[in-house]
Amino acid sequence: MLEAEGGEAPEELVERALDVCGQHYAAVTGTPSDLWDQETVRAVVGIALRTVRMAERDAYPQTLETYLHQRRARLERLWQRYGPDGMFAGEPC
Numbered sequence: 001m002l003e004a005e006g007g008e009a010p011e012e013l014v015e016r017a018l019d020v021c022g023q024h025y026a027a028v029t030g031t032p033s034d035l036w037d038q039e040t041v042r043a044v045v046g047i048a049l050r051t052v053r054m055a056e057r058d059a060y061p062q063t064l065e066t067y068l069h070q071r072r073a074r075l076e077r078l079w080q081r082y083g084p085d086g087m088f089a090g091e092p093c
Contacts, residue, residue: 009049009057016061017045024068028075029083 018041022033033041052060068075081087 006050009046013057014042014046020061020065028079
């Protein structure tokens, strides 16, 4: 059975994308991804993968890996500035 464009991503693809996200999150923030609410993160990744064209889904984890690697310095700066210890630390939401 073929998946419809924008349909639910296969679990194996969700897992591969989660692995990439977890590695980079831990590297950028210094926080292990095993502290995530796994159910919520898995659901968000699944929803995000619905936006990826079917023809590009198999390559998506590698594309994501490349993107995050190339922008790591910027992501680190953003985390330092806006993360939990950043300029808005202690501010009410």
